[in-house]
Amino acid sequence: MSRLAIGRHPVVMGRVYDYRKYADSLRERFKEAGVARSPVQKKLQLARAYFSGNPVWCSWQVNYRCNFRCRFCNYWIDPMGDRPELSPGEFHLGARKLAELGTLLISLSGGEPLIRLDIVDIVRAVGRWHFPFITTNGWFVTRELAEELFAAGLWGVSISIDYADAERHDRRRGMPGAFQRALAAIEHFTRARRYKWQRVNWMAVLMEDNFDQIEPMLKMAAEREAYFMVQPYGVRKTGNRRYVAGDRGVSQHLLTLRQRYRNFLSNPYFLSRVDQALNGGVPGCRAGRGFFNIDSTGDIAACVEQRDRPVANLLEHSPPGILRALRRDATPRRCTACWYNCRGEIESLYDPLGVMQSLPTLLLDRGRAPTLATRE
Ligand SMILES: C[S@@+](CC[C@H](N)C(=O)[O-])C[C@H]1O[C@@H](n2cnc3c(N)ncnc32)[C@H](O)[C@@H]1O
Ligand code: SF4
Numbered sequence: 001m002s003r004l005a006i007g008r009h010p011v012v013m014g015r016v017y018d019y020r021k022y023a024d025s026l027r028e029r030f031k032e033a034g035v036a037r038s039p040v041q042k043k044l045q046l047a048r049a050y051f052s053g054n055p056v057w058c059s060w061q062v063n064y065r066c067n068f069r070c071r072f073c074n075y076w077i078d079p080m081g082d083r084p085e086l087s088p089g090e091f092h093l094g095a096r097k098l099a100e101l102g103t104l105l106i107s108l109s110g111g112e113p114l115i116r117l118d119i120v121d122i123v124r125a126v127g128r129w130h131f132p133f134i135t136t137n138g139w140f141v142t143r144e145l146a147e148e149l150f151a152a153g154l155w156g157v158s159i160s161i162d163y164a165d166a167e168r169h170d171r172r173r174g175m176p177g178a179f180q181r182a183l184a185a186i187e188h189f190t191r192a193r194r195y196k197w198q199r200v201n202w203m204a205v206l207m208e209d210n211f212d213q214i215e216p217m218l219k220m221a222a223e224r225e226a227y228f229m230v231q232p233y234g235v236r237k238t239g240n241r242r243y244v245a246g247d248r249g250v251s252q253h254l255l256t257l258r259q260r261y262r263n264f265l266s267n268p269y270f271l272s273r274v275d276q277a278l279n280g281g282v283p284g285c286r287a288g289r290g291f292f293n294i295d296s297t298g299d300i301a302a303c304v305e306q307r308d309r310p311v312a313n314l315l316e317h318s319p320p321g322i323l324r325a326l327r328r329d330a331t332p333r334r335c336t337a338c339w340y341n342c343r344g345e346i347e348s349l350y351d352p353l354g355v356m357q358s359l360p361t362l363l364l365d366r367g368r369a370p371t372l373a374t375r376e
C-alpha cells in the first residue's frame with residue numbers, strides 16, 4: 001500500500017482521507033465489531049457481574065434439533081425445532097449486548113449444537129466477550145471440527161455419556177454407535193486443545209440404573225485426560241418419573257468418589273445436595289438471578305424449563321431491561337423441579353464454602369485433567 005501524508009490528510013491507495021473522518025469511521029467500526037476481551041479481562045468482568053449481583057451463567061440453546069432419540073429427553077420432538085434460529089450475526093450482537101452486564105459463562109447447548117454448520121462462527125462470536133462452553137452428544141465431532149472450535153476460543157466442552165457400557169448407552173440414547181462416537185469425540189477434543197485452559201469433560205446423567213457406572217466412567221474419563229461431571233435426571237423434559245435415580249446414599253457415594261478421583265469436577269456443594277434433590281427438591285433456586293436461559297429464537301427465560309414463559313428477548317430489549325425482567329420474574333421462585341448442573345454449580349457460588357471450592361475450577365487454567373485418576 002502506498003501511503004503518502006499530505007498535511008493532515010493521508011493518501012491511501014490514491015484516496016485522500018480526512019484524519020478526523022478516518023478516526024471516526026474506525027471508532028464506529030470498532031464499536032460495531034466490539035473490542036474483544038482478553039482471558040484476564042473476562043475473569044475481571046465475570047467477577048464484576050458476580051459482585052454486582054448480575055447473572056454469571058447463561059444457557060444459550062443454539063437449536064432444538066437433534067439426531068438422537070434419547071429416552072430421557074424429548075428435544076428431538078420439540079416443536080421449537082421448526083422455529084427460525086438466531087444467525088451467527090445475531091449471536092454476535094446478542095453477546096455484545098450481554099457484555100454490558102459483565103462476562104458470562106455461556107453454555108451453548110440445544111438440541112444437538114453441532115448439527116449447526118455455523119457453530120464455529122457462533123463460538124467465535126460469543127468468545128469475544130464471554131467464556132463459551134459446548135455440551136454435545138459427540139456424534140458430529142471430527143478432529144478438524146474439534147481443532148476449529150478450540151481455535152475459535154471454545155473454553156470447554158462436555159461430551160454426554162451415561163454408561164461405561166456401549167450397548168446400554170446406545171440403547172438409552174436411541175442411537176446405535178453413539179458410545180463409540182462420543183468416546184472418539186473426547187479423544188479428538190483432548191488432542192485438539194491449544195490453550196492450557198481448554199477443558200474436556202465427560203458429562204453423565206444420573207438415572208435409575210447407572211449408579212454402578214459412575215466409577216468405571218470416572219476411570220475411563222481419566223484415561224482420556226477428561227474431567228467428569230454428573231447431574232441427576234430431571235422429570236421436566238419428559239414428564240416421566242421412570243428414570244429418576246434411587247434416593248438414598250447417592251450424595252455420600254458421589255462425595256466418596258470425588259475424594260478418590262481427581263478428575264471428578266462436580267462441586268461438593270452440588271453433590272452433597274443430590275439426595276435432597278431426589279427427595280422433594282432443593283429450595284432457593286436462583287434461576288433468573290444467578291443464571292438464565294436464551295432460546296434459539298432469542299427469547300429469554302429464567303431457565304430452560306421455563307422457556308414457555310419468556311420474560312424478554314435478547315434482540316429486542318436492552319441489557320438493563322432484560323435484567324429487570326429477569327429479577328421481577330425471579331421473586332419469589334418456589335420451583336424445586338431440577339438439580340441440573342447449571343443450577344447447582346452456580347448456586348454453590350453463593351455459599352461461602354461452595355465458592356471457595358469453586359474458585360480453583362473457575363480461576364485456574366487447569367484444562368487438562370489428571371490422568372492418574374485416584375488420590376491414593
Ligand atoms: C439437552 S442436552 C443438549 C446437548 C446434547 N444434545 C447432549 O446430549 O449432550 C444437555 C445435557 O442435558 C442432559 N440431559 C438431557 N435430558 C436430561 C434430563 N431429563 N435430566 C437431566 N439431564 C438431561 C444431556 O445428557 C446433556 O448432558
Ligand atoms: S439429550 Fe441431547 S442428544 Fe439426547 S435427545 Fe436431548 S438434545 Fe438430543
Ligand code: SF4
Nearest residue numbers: 285303305335337338
Ligand atoms: S428448579 Fe430452578 S432451574 Fe430447575 S426447573 Fe425449577 S426454576 Fe428451573
